[in-house]
Amino acid sequence: MTIERLDADVAVIGLGAMGAMSAWRLARAGARVLGFEQFGIAHDRGAAGGESRLFRMAYHEGPEYVPLLRRARELWLELAAVSGRDLFLPTGCLSIGLPDLPPMVNVRRSVTDHDLEHEVLAHDELATRYPQHRLHEGEIGILDVAGGMLRPELAVLAAAQQARAMGARLHEHTPVRAIEPGGAGVTVVTDEARYRVRRVVVTAGPWTGELVPDVAVTVKPIVLTWFAPQDLPAYAPGAFPAFIRDTDGVHLFGCPVLDGMSVKCGFADVWPPLPGPRELTRDLPGSALRPISDAVRRFLPGLHPEPIRHGVYMDGYTPDRTAVVGPLPDAPSVVVLAGFSGHGFKMAPVFGSIAADLALEGGTDFDVTRMSPSRFGAAA
Template identity: 35%
Template sequence: MAEVFDVIVLGIGGFGSGAAYHLARRGLRVLGLDRFRPAHDQGSSHGETRIIRKAYFEHPDYVPLLLKAYDLWADLEAESQQQLFWKCGLLLAGLPDSEAISGARLSAKQHGLTIENLTASAATDRWPGFKVPNSFDAVFEADAGLLKVEDCVRTHLDLATTHGAMLLFGDPVVSWSSTGREVRVCTATREFIAASLVITAGSWAGSVLAGLGLPLQVLRKPMFWFETRSPAYNLAASMPTFYFEMPAEAASTFYGFPSLDGQVLKVAQHSGGELVADPLLVDRQLRESDVQPIADFLRTCLPAVRTQPVRHSTCLYTVTPDRHFVVDRHPEFSNVVIGCGFSGHGFKFTSVLGSVFADLATTGSTELSLDFLNLARLADQTSMADRRYSCSSGFGMTAIGSQESARQGTAPTLETSQCFDAD
């Protein structure tokens, strides 16, 4: 017999753990389901650290969300009595018209955020571990810093459980269906019913939401830890997180973190990435071709860091064509909420969007302005609009009562049965 909940969260990694926590905290009967163990290393939310910042170069519209995200991270630290955020700042470096520099300045100006503008030599003098190229400008944001990524996921999950959520791991969801009023979710062995469903399936969103034909691409993104040869790179020596946008001929962006242990620091390339056909089969081996551009960057900009990695880990970006997130309700089923396409910059938002997913799943709306993240903007890149209110056996969608609705001039009730390959 199916077990009954108020809300089911499909995928309790970065965003799903936030959603489960906020839903459970509001007193709802919550079920969270994941194919892997808590805070695992097979998706997009692992590798020790994530940068968090306010002067958002990607788009000023993210800033109100970020202000709320900061508040919610502080609340989570207070409730869990655990430090999750280190306010060590962020150094952005690039040509004056680079996206990072000009975008951060724009967001700071529009939202009255505090940033410091520095010349390349002033930045190098202040943080002697860096060698900022002379043609670059630098922007320092003192409010930025790092989040301990696995600790954040674990804390959201642990507190979701404390607030009464049931969380099940190691059992992939194989199908879901909705009548618009009720959802039914199945794993290989169990069946669950709820009033609403939140789908936060990360790199599996494309297959879990196959009926929508979302234009998502999964990219292989390795990260590396390198030995430092100077205490200047240590968190304790006020070394900030960093993001360098190298000029056109290198066409690459690199980011990294201060050394947490005084021995190694983490660096990775934000640009590029190999397309992944199946997230379960991504190549996690160390490749010399991944290391080489980062080693070149280190030689140029962090010269006292060794260029042979001592450790690596492979992560996944799930990117939309415009690199902005998808946060919306399902176009056919208002009781199904979708969060996906976080495009390699989502983690810092898992606190605030966890709360937004809880709003959308329970009231259908949220006070925060999210229009710029809606699904409709991607419609010309999907065949989504064509499939609205129509039968499509290829995607397992069934319109129920559509002829009756057409006669009555009302919107049809739709039921979808989305079966996908979970292996």
């Protein structure tokens, strides 16, 4: 019997949020890792650009995410410590809305079911403590004390640097053209070479469908906008927690001042899908930004309502906004992580750990059955 010589144990394809974290956790587990990124590591053309990300434990999307979020927070702190990078700012995260709105009900269930440190701020108390927010009658706040902000580009860079320090070979500006499962492994095809590995982790974000057509996530843009406050200190990280708010069908999120001059705000889930990731338009006419300016005028009156800048990014979405995480049913040597649907960044390190466990051990202690690729009929 001939023993095939492999170039690595695992190849990670796409070194954005999930891929950089997967490479870090795989290298840390002692695996020989190859990584491929079509652009430079920590670029801003995919799902991980835009300077900041909210980290929330009190979860609008449902309390079932809390075990993942708890482990993710530990791993964020570990990555910050080993890299010496300030990539997590524990500002807390404030959820605002009427108490019986479904996202607020989920927030309350998350904190009570999982005993999370939090404060419920009744309407008047919220108005007094955080006058930066203009409230509607009856709205309350729930402050998720363990929440905060992440620095996405810095975090991706830190994870990739850690992976490299532990021996991972990460190729930048190297798009993968095909993955070919077969024999006892998988062949990874680039313009320059073909690599044989035991397992592949596909973390190609909005581009997933180009490599794995049966996991063709819907690509949606997400626009971020930055607004200048009149009173700068009132919006500093110590005074103004990250926030997420649902009022009158407007879903607004934002972060305190990080760049020394502006508050980041965005809308979720309002941007129409694109035909594909290569059709992203990064310049928008002023008229496209009017709804967010209107929301800022209504809800954050201390900010000048004309944005000083904006950025257009994108993420891959699934129909149920639940990610696809697991081996392909017909090609178990290919593990796919995709479709994080606008809320995956905060969980990237725990999904990196899960990818490492799936690729190296064939299983994970986390319950990811609801994320199975087979639920959309995905096959190799």
